[in-house]
Every structure is written in C-alpha cells, then in structure tokens.
Amino acid sequence: MVTSVxxxxxxxxxxxxxxxxxxxxxxxxxxxxxxxxxxxVAIARVANNEELAELVTKKMLAIDAIQKTETMLAYKAYSRHDLEAMFNIGM
Structure with a gap:
C-alpha cells in the first residue's frame, strides 16, 4: 500500500x-x-505508485478549482492505531 499526503x-x-x-x-x-x-490536505491510500499517479495527474487534475498540489509519500507510519488493519478489507 502506498500512502501519501x-x-x-x-x-x-x-x-x-x-x-x-x-x-x-x-x-x-x-x-x-x-x-x-x-x-x-488529502490523505491518499492506494495499492501502488501507478494508482497514485492516476489519482493525482488525471482524477484530481479534472477538478478545475485546484490550483496547485504538493504530494508527499509516506515511508512509515508512527501511530498508536493499526492503520493498516483499519484500511485492509481482506486483501
């Protein structure tokens, strides 16, 4: 899973x-x-980098009111919550 801010x-x-x-x-x-x-600030969670590229460069680009984006890839989550379990639906 690829997470980005x-x-x-x-x-x-x-x-x-x-x-x-x-x-x-x-x-x-x-x-x-x-x-x-x-x-x-949007949090994206996708399966791979190709899906992230599709999301940012095609789907988000279609929203005319967006003037600028800056995408940051998350390397590792530091949290008391098990984020992977929250977003994993039997995959």
Whole structure:
C-alpha cells in the first residue's frame, strides 16, 4: 500500500466543494480543510505508485478549482492505531 499526503491550493470560494469531491474520490481516505499556505490536505491510500499517479495527474487534475498540489509519500507510519488493519478489507 502506498500512502501519501497531498497538500492542495484551491480557489477560495471552492474549498468546501473540492474537499467534498476529494472525500468521495476512490483512493482518497480523508480530506481536511486547513489553515496555512494550503487550503486542503488529502490523505491518499492506494495499492501502488501507478494508482497514485492516476489519482493525482488525471482524477484530481479534472477538478478545475485546484490550483496547485504538493504530494508527499509516506515511508512509515508512527501511530498508536493499526492503520493498516483499519484500511485492509481482506486483501
């Protein structure tokens, strides 16, 4: 599984709309409206790098209100929660 954090700059009046669109998109497990340089942070969890590329460069690119993204790959999770068990559905 590939996990990434995607920082997203969006047209100001479209933040909530885009966050909702992202939350419904396969591969995006969560989206948050945030303060700071970026407007939305999305967490992507996909099977491989090819799926991540498809998500960021095709599916997200189709949302016109997105102005800029910065994608960071997660190497290792440090958490008290078993994230893999939460997102693993018998695969």
């Amino acid at each position: 995607i920082l997203i700059k969006v047209e100001r009046k479209k933040i909530n709309e885009v966050a909702e669109q992202l939350a419904e998109m396969p591969g995006i497990s969560e989206s948050y409206s945030v303060s700071g340089k970026y407007d939305i």
